[in-house]
Amino acid sequence: DLPWLHYGQSVRFTSEAFPGETFTGQIAFIDPVLDARTRTVRMRVNLANTQSKLKPDMFVRAVVRSRIAKGGQVMDPGLAGKWISPMHPEIIKDEPGTCDICGMDLVSAQSLGYAEATQDTAPLVIPASAPLITGKRAVVYLDKGNGIYEGRDITLGPRAGDHYLVERGLKEGDRVVTRGNFKIDSAIQILAKPSMMNPAEGTLSALPLWKSSDAFLKHLEAVTQAYLPLQHALSHDAFDGLEALAEALHSAIDAMPSPSINEEQVSAWESLQASMHQAARSLSESSSDPGKCREAFSPLSLALSETLVRWGSSSSSNLYLLHCPMAFKGQGADWIQAHEAIENPYYGGRMFACGEVKETLHESDATSQESVTHEP
Incomplete structure (x- = not known):
């Protein structure tokens, strides 16, 4: 999940000490060093604790919801074209300037790893159950209608929750099989045809040769x-x-x-x-x-x-x-x-x-x- 976390993102968390209450803050620091023992990364979240409810070492459960753009970058429409304080993520302005708290120069949201929030940045995704993954290959079956299915090699990007980002091989509107894809592949082998999961010798030469001008x-x-x-x-x-x-x-x-x-x-x-x-x-x-x-x-x-x-x-x-x-x-x-x-x-x-x-x-x-x- 670490690639989806960035400085300035909104964090919602709860504590068993206050059932039913949700706290909201912003990521202010992500430790660049992984803990060798726990294999985790420590983060600091800034929030207004005006009533002093939250105490040091209190256990909480936090959730960060990230919107992903093409290429796996985090996209936040609310930060598009904005400038943020590098020390105080709550300070956000529409143009370059200085932080109202510490006086440091503001930095652009893009410099912090956020994607430009435009309409064409939405990624192409498929359910995580759709691809058949073996080694470095990923295969999906497309529904062509009338009970006909076509196997296709695709290139997957990172997994985001219950979906995979698709880098190559599909286009918006393609209908892919999400359940029963193993049965389709097995049926192909029963008919003595090559499995999409294991084509001849695993080489590119197994692809069909198309005519060209x-x-x-x-x-x-x-x-x-x-x-x-x-x-x-x-x-x-x-x-x-x-x-x-x-x-x-x-x-x-x-x-x-x-x-x-x-x-x-x-x-x-x-x-x-x-x-x-x-x-x-x-x-x-x-x-x-x-x-x-x-x-x-x-x-x-x-x-x-x-x-x-x-x-x-x-x-x-x-x-x-x-x-x-x-x-x-x-x-x-x-x-x-x-x-x-x-x-x-x-x-x-x-x-x-x-x-x-x-x-x-x-x-x-x-x-x-x-x-x-x-x-x-």
């Missing part, structure tokens, strides 16, 4: 060619020109046309394009921070690799999907290269050759012809 493939090649220099720069710790490379990638993604084949493909592409857009923007904005750059590079690689598998590639060179099992504290991460010699973008010079070739995303025509020529 020459124009789409041409622009996809431009995106790929804009991606590869970013991978090279990260693996060689070359951050000086990273912002320009990220901007070039963003422009190439923006120029991509829609596949315009059917609703399913258009929906899938819009989700993948949005993921690449966001990642490229994050790379550009945090080009001076190696850690944040590498964090943004992972979802970018994931979205681009799925795009290449679903629609193919017209690249004149081979494209490989590589994997580093140690990236991000053992969570692992993938990336794309035009050759098999490992150049790890998540560790750079620290562990340049850490990783393995996971699969071949695209084999150039020249390579295919060469392999046929040399076949006995």
